[in-house]
Amino acid sequence: MQLLAIRPKVFAPHPEVATVFAVGKLKFGIAPRAEVIAERRELLQTLQLDTRELRGLEQNQTDKAFYFDEANKSDFLSEPQLVGDALYTDCPGIFLSVTSGDCLPILFYNPVAGIAGAFHAGWPGTAKRTLAKVLQRVLQRCPGVGNYKFYFGPAAQACCYEITRRPEREEIFEKEFGAGVIARRAGKVYLDFVKANKIQLLDLGAGEGQVENSGICTIHNLEYPSYRRQRQNRTESLLSLIGVKR
Secondary structure: OEEOOOOOHHHOOOOOEEEEEEEEOOOOOOOOHHHHHHHHHHHHHHHOOOOOOEEOOEOOOOOOEEEOOOOOOOOOOOOOOOEOOEEEEOOOOOEEEEEEOOOEEEEEEEOOOOEEEEEEEOHHHHHOOHHHHHHHHHHHHOOOHHHOEEEEOOEOOOOOOEOOOOHHHHHHHHHHHOHHHEEEEOOEEEEOHHHHHHHHHHHOOOOHHHEEEOOOEOOOOOOOOOHHHHHHHOOOEEEEEEEEOO
8 A cells, every 4th residue: 555645736725634645455346355454454554544534435437425424334444335426524534535547536625614525437427427416416515616626636637548449438428528528649539538527517617726637647657556557457446535634
């Protein structure tokens, strides 16, 4: 398990927010269970967190969002029971995480309401605008999209996300988000699904300055796990974490 030196600038004015990015055998199902538990325990010890202070989900490309408070008991060293792709909380001391390997981890924070959240966006969910659907639910609890800040973590970026052999994917995204999310270079077709997620936020009224993209591509940066690069040999995941300190 390795912590990464990623510091989102968009959250810099808010020292009460903690974000952590780690690479390791941190996802159940793609590495031996005992090794996942060992590396998750190492992460908790490094961050000085209890097993019930860090939450996660069984991710499945859905628009299901879960609110967590002190009453929601879960154990980070056990396989998650809840299936969804978004978590949020307004309780200090509860930390939320998503895992990925080319998919887009999105962390968000509303400093006015003290709401922090994490979202996992893959291409199927992005095509269905699941980020917009999730954010609309969060806004029902705490309105005011202008108060939210968003950080897009390392993911498959437009430089490497080739879909030449997936014409149906090209058609879906171009129809839903416009030609700006498709690039054609040297006879190949590339998808900017990170931009497609940003478009969803802008369509809901967020401003350009509220959204920061890491710009880190997991496909060509070898220190990051990548399903497209490693395929069935991948045993590690990127874990992205956010929470408000007590």
